Amino acid sequence: MADFRTHLTGGAVIAAVAAFASYSEGLSDAVQTQALFVLGTAASLLPDIDADDSKPLRGVFDMAGLVAGFMAAFALAEHFAVLELVGIWAATWLFVSWPLRLAFARLTVHRGLWHTLLMALVLALAAAIVADLLLGLDATRAWLVAGFVLLGYVTHLVLDEVASVDLMGRRLKRSFGTALKPLSLRAWPGSLMLMGLAVVLAGLAPDPQPLLALLGRAGVQTGLLAAHWPRW
Template structure:
């Protein structure tokens, strides 16, 4: 399987490139591009949250806790006092860093349900629902949040499958097929629970029509085409 640095680097590059396309198409602002790139990078690390007590796992939950804590504080800044914002930040961070980490540690095994497309959809719908309901993000932006988590997640799974192929000896390693799978057939109870959460979260996501409207709008593609290549001298100010 690919190591932590490989997952981090490829997810960061891939999500950054796609986020830049969203900027060129007018689907995201400069500030949103930075957040989406970060979310895609985090999505590229999420499948390994089932590695108990490992350094990457602690780093992932720490980074996720900090991100969600700051987002929760910023989006409530207009409504709460400074003391209340500090409490929101602290409660969010502690819930993610320790409570969520402990729950995942107790309920999961490595290369289990979290190395599956079902888990990728779980985080996609979860991110979309949180962005829309908790942070009052527009429907299109909320779906972009979920999409970038999904993108990073699938990049991770694909990398693990690629590293399961020994190209020099032209053989498949025993780990082949354990990463990029629909569900975890070894633990059907966990798979059934995950699919139930996916269905529940799907009904909590906002209307998908803004996404289809943006993708079917000719102006979106025209704007992307006009920003894809330089319109004169390269790097001209």
């Protein structure tokens, strides 16, 4: 398994190259390009959220706790005094970053569902939907966001897989084949759920036309994808 620093460095390098490409192609302006770089780098750390005591796991749950606590306190702002609101915020944060994180850690298996291309796809689609509905970005920009999430995530999986090959290529570590896989057969109920989720999310995602056009420009055949893209 590649370590945290390797993932951070590798993810940042790939995200930077992609961000420069996006900027020079005129797909994103200066501020958007910087945001995409940060997003791609963050996505390259995300798969290790399934390691029971990893930095990404703590980071994600800490951030989620802070945001959820703020939103909970904000929603109740009319009914409580400031000090009580701070209490609500702190209690929510502590709950998310300890009991909830530990529960999540117990439920997930390292190198299980989270280290799959299927999960990368689901998260990328979810990112496109968030960019579209919550951030109000146009379809092209929303797919760009999805692309950076996918790129960062897959960079992580590739680095993990590379790290499981001995540098001289003479032997494979036991972890070979556990990082970069389309889906997890051992966790097949979860894999089935993720597949269903991917189809649902694809149907909710913004207009796929800009994405298909971009893929077409890169030489990818998109006819089949365009014909079968789910819409609801």
